[in-house]
Amino acid sequence: MENEKLQNLRDKIDKIDKEILKLLNDRAKLAIKIAEIKKTQGLSFYDPVREKNIINKILKLNKGPFSDEVIKTLFREILSATLALQESQKISYLGPEGTFTHLAAIKYFGSFAQFEPEDNIKNIFESVEKGITKFGVVPIENSNEGTVTYTLDMFMQYEVKIAGEIIIPITHNLLSLTGEKEKIKKIYSHPHARAQCREWLRKNMPDIPVYDVASTAEAARQASLDEDVAAIASEFAANIYGLKFVAKHIEDYKNNYTRFFILGKTFPNKTGSDKTSIMFSLQDKPGTLYNALKPFKDSGLNLTKIESRPAKMRKWEYIFFVDFMGHIEDEKVRKTLEEVKNYCIELVHLGSYPMFK
Incomplete structure (x- = not known):
């Protein structure tokens, strides 16, 4: 009786799988037709705003038991495979x-x-x-x-x-070919990864030397060549280079x-939940930075990042990088930047793009 019940459920799954396959191919055929229209009109095949809207609509419909993150990943792959049919990215x-x-x-x-x-x-x-x-x-x-x-x-x-x-x-992990801590004689790591695992290394591997390499992936590659070598790298790198875990999540701070x-060469249209990035240089006069930033406050635009870098062309002159909420197509953003320009030697709009959620 139990075997018959199990088989009935499996038969239902097989039927659903066939329907999923049919629907995926039906979707792909429609996407190919859309691609033909875009080609004749000279439109870009890749539309991140459209893709974001598709995923957001699907997530609103999701009732489980799959989590939103799982559904997002599945549809991300469907969209990626569909785009590959239209144009190689x-x-x-x-x-x-x-x-x-x-x-x-x-x-x-x-x-x-x-x-x-x-x-x-x-x-x-x-x-x-x-x-x-x-x-x-x-x-x-x-x-x-x-x-x-x-x-x-x-x-x-x-x-x-x-x-x-x-x-x-x-998240950082200590990886090696064998997964055996006792065999490790040296560790490879990117300097940032090592800094993020400093306390763990001090407590758990105090006598093992750590050598800097260009990336966590290069560290994993080095570890894949020698059983005596370990790497600080991701689970993603472990899968690629065939490594085993010596220890998982060794970063000192978990919210990393x-x-x-x-x-790209262009930026997408507004979605209603966007960021804009600019860079600008200022005259070397008292109050110019204040004057350049005040229009953001006056217009209620929220700054999310400000950073300065040496201009490199002339000593003691700096370039400022600013991120703020909004899109260049917003009237409030355009008016604010016009006012900011009055205090700048140069202002460059680096891009407006959907805010990551």
Whole structure:
């Protein structure tokens, strides 16, 4: 009786699977027709605003038992696979394979995009500016370690736009080929990852030397070549490089997140929940920074980040980077920036993009 009941349930699942397959292919056929229309009209195949709206509508309909995060991941992959049928999306990211930037790129674009690793952040900016890749993914700030200043500096050299953002939790693990703590003679780590695990290393591996490498993925790659070597890296890297866990979640502070920018040649239309990024330089006079920031207060625009970097062209002059809530298409934003320009030597709109949720 139990076996018959089990078989009946499995038969129902098989029927649903067939229907899912049919619906997925029906959806793909419609997407291909849409792509043909976009091509004749010269429209972009990738529409992040449309994708965000699709996922938000689906999440509102979700009654479980799947969590919203699971549903979001499933539909992210459906959208990624559908876009791959329309146009190959080449995405450059800070490599090698298995970095947190690689993970952020997959979470944003889905695993069906074509990912191109780059050795450094500068190459990503250059690749996007020259149109070698459609988009690029770069780290901009970590909740514990602060701003990635090199990324900010690149905006002074390249004409690219910020087309989006994504924030992912950063968890570090101690990984090795064997998973045996006793065999470890040295550890490889990116300097930021080591700093985020300093106390754990002091308490648990006080006599084991730690060597800096260019990325957590490179640390994992090194560990995959030698049983005596361990790496501080992600679970994502462990899967890619065939490593086992020596210890999980060894970061000293658990609320550790990194924000990444999506670089492109253009930025998306407004969604109603957007951020705008600008950079500007000021005259070296008392009160100019106050005057440049006061219009934001007067208009009620919420600043979410302000950072200064040396201008590098002239000593003791600085470029200011500002993020605030709103989109350049908003009338209030346009009027505010017009007023801010009155106090600036130069003001550059870096992009307006959907706020990550």
